[in-house]
Amino acid sequence: MKAxxxxxxxxxxxxxxxxxxxxxxxxxxxxxxxxxxxRALKERNLDENLRRERFQFIEAWIQEADLDRLLDGxxxxxxxxxxxxxxxxxxxxxxxxxxxxxDATQMLLEACVNRPLTKFVHASSSxxxxxxxxxxxxxxxxxQPVSPYGVTKLAAEQLGHLYQMNFGVPTVAMRYFTVYxxxxxxxxxxxxxxxxxxxxxxxxxxxxxxxxxxxxxxxDAVAATMAAGDxxxxxxxxxxxGGSRVSMNHVVRIIEKVVGCPLKIVRExxxxxxxxxxxxxxxxxxxxxxxxxxxxxxxxxxxxxxxLCSSPALV
Numbered sequence: 158m159k160a161x162x163x164x165x166x167x168x169x170x171x172x173x174x175x176x177x178x179x180x181x182x183x184x185x186x187x188x189x190x191x192x193x194x195x196r197a198l199k200e201r202n203l204d205e206n207l208r209r210e211r212f213q214f215i216e217a218w219i220q221e222a223d224l225d226r227l228l229d230g231x232x233x234x235x236x237x238x239x240x241x242x243x244x245x246x247x248x249x250x251x252x253x254x255x256x257x258x259x260d261a262t263q264m265l266l267e268a269c270v271n272r273p274l275t276k277f278v279h280a281s282s283s284x285x286x287x288x289x290x291x292x293x294x295x296x297x298x299x300x301q302p303v304s305p306y307g308v309t310k311l312a313a314e315q316l317g318h319l320y321q322m323n324f325g326v327p328t329v330a331m332r333y334f335t336v337y338x339x340x341x342x343x344x345x346x347x348x349x350x351x352x353x354x355x356x357x358x359x360x361x362x363x364x365x366x367x368x369x370x371x372x373x374x375x376x377d378a379v380a381a382t383m384a385a386g387d388x389x390x391x392x393x394x395x396x397x398x399g400g401s402r403v404s405m406n407h408v409v410r411i412i413e414k415v416v417g418c419p420l421k422i423v424r425e426x427x428x429x430x431x432x433x434x435x436x437x438x439x440x441x442x443x444x445x446x447x448x449x450x451x452x453x454x455x456x457x458x459x460x461x462x463x464x465l466c467s468s469p470a471l472v
Contacts, residue, residue, distance in 0.1 A: 158182035158275075160386075161231045163219060163265070164238035166190060168340045169280065169333075171202035173235055173379050174212065180383070183211045185227060189218040191257070193241060194343050198471075202340050219261040224268035231272075233386045236265060236279035239310070242344060243284060243430045246306035258309035259316070266320040266328070274327055277317070278385045281330040281394060283371070283435045285311040293438040296332070296394050304430030314394060321392045329389035331382055334398035334437045338375035338457055339464035346405070350412050350420065351462050352472050359421035366406035366424070369434045373399035374452035374460075384446035395446065398437025401454035411455055415462050 160177050164170035165186025174184050186206065190196045206212045215227065219238060228234075240246075240257040262279065269277055283294065284307035290298035302308045317328035341348045353360045381397045389395065403411075413419050442448035452460075465471050 158233055159231050160184050160233045160235060161227060162186045162235045162237065164188055164236075164280075165206070165214065166199035166203045167237060168202070168342050169336060169375060169378060169382075170235075170237040171206065171340060172375050173237065173382055174206050176379050176383060178206065178209050178211055184213070185231070186212065186214045187217055187219065187222060187227065188214075188238065190216060191240065198343065219265055220256070224265065228268055228272060232275045234265070234269060234274060234277045235382060235386065236262065236277065239280060239313075241306075241342065243304045243306045244428050246304055246309070247429065251305045254306060254309045259312045262313040263316050266316055266326055269326045270320070270324045276386045276389060276391075277326050277328045278382055278389060279313065279317055279328065279330055281314050281332045282307065282310045283332055283334040283396075283398075283437065284432065285314065285332065286432070286435070288433050292434060293436040294396065295438045296396055296441055303432060306430065318392060327391040329385045329391060330394035331378075331385060332394055332396045332437070333378055334371040334373050334396065334435055336373045336375050336378045338461050340375070341461060346408070347412070347458060347461055348465070350409065351416065351458075351465050354412060354416040354418060354420055355465065355472050357418075359423050360409075361423050361425055362405060362409070363425050363431065364427035366409070367404045368427075368431070369402050369404050369436065371398040371436045372401040372403070372408075372454055372457070373397060373450065374457035377450040377452055381442060381446055381448045384448060388446055390445055393441075393445070395442040395448075396437035396439050397442060397448065398435075398439050399450045399452070399454070399457075400439070402436040403454065411458055415455070415458050
C-alpha cells in the first residue's frame with residue numbers, strides 16, 4: 158500500500174498515518190497547518206511519524222498542491238483534511254468552509270479520475286444528519302444538517318458519490334460520531350473540560366446538559382477507516398460510532414471521577430448549529446468492515462487525561 162493522507166498533522170490524520178506505517182504502508186502526508194488552532198500542536202502530532210523512514214510529509218494546501226505528483230503510485234487516498242468546527246461556520250467564515258471542505262474535495266476527486274486507486278476514503282460527520290433523523294441514526298435517513306459545517310460535509314459526500322457513479326473513483330465516506338482521545342483538537346469539549354479541571358478553571362456547558370452524543374475513541378475510528386480502505390463498498394457511507402451515547406452531564410461526572418475533583422460549571426444557552434442528540438446505528442459498518450468499538454468511554458477519557466498531563470505545554 159502507498160497511501161496519501163490529507164490532514165496528516167491533524168487529530169485523526171496523525172493517528173491514521175501512524176497506524177498505516179505500523180501496517181507496513183508507505184505514507185505521503187499533506188497538511189496546510191491552517192490557523193484553526195496552534196501550529197505547534199499540529200507539529201507535535203507529526204513528530205513521531207516524521208521520524209519514520211516510510212513517511213513523507215508535504216506542507217501545502219490541496220488547492221495549490223501538485224496533485225499529479227502527490228498521487229503518483231498511490232493506491233489509497235485517505236482524505237481527512239477539512240475546516241473543522243460547527244459554531245464557527247456561520248456568516249462570513251462560511252467561505253473558508255466551502256473552499257476547504259467542498260472545493261478542495263472536488264479538486265482531489267478530479268485528480269483521481271482515471272487513476273487505478275484501490276479506495277478513496279474520506280471523512281464525513283454525524284453533522285450531516287441534523288435533528289430530524291430517528292435515533293439511532295441510519296445511513297439511509299434523510300440528511301438535513303443544522304449547521305453550515307454540516308452542509309459542507311454533506312456536499313463533500315455527494316461529490317464523492319457522483320465521482321464514483323460517473324468516473325468509477327472508489328469513494329467511501331466515514332460518518333464519524335464525536336471522535337475523542339489523545340491529540341484531540343483544543344476546541345473540543347473533552348479537551349477543554351480536562352484542561353479546565355487541571356487548571357481549576359470553570360467550564361462552559363451549553364443548554365441543560367442533557368443533550369447526548371455518541372462518543373468514539375480515536376483508535377476505533379482509525380481501525381474503521383483502515384478497514385474501509387480494505388473492504389469498504391464504493392459509493393457507501395458508513396456510520397462510525399463508539400456505542401457510548403451519554404449526556405454531557407454524564408460526561409462531566411466521568412471527567413470528575415478521572416481527574417479526582419469537581420468541575421466548576423457555567424451554563425449558557427444552546428448554540429446555533431449544535432445538534433441535540435447523536436447516536437449511530439453501526440450495523441452496516443459491522444457487516445462490511447467488521448467494525449466493533451473496543452474502548453469504553455471512561456477508558457478513553459483516562460487516555461486523553463494522561464496525554465494532556467504528559468506535557469504542561471498541552472495544558
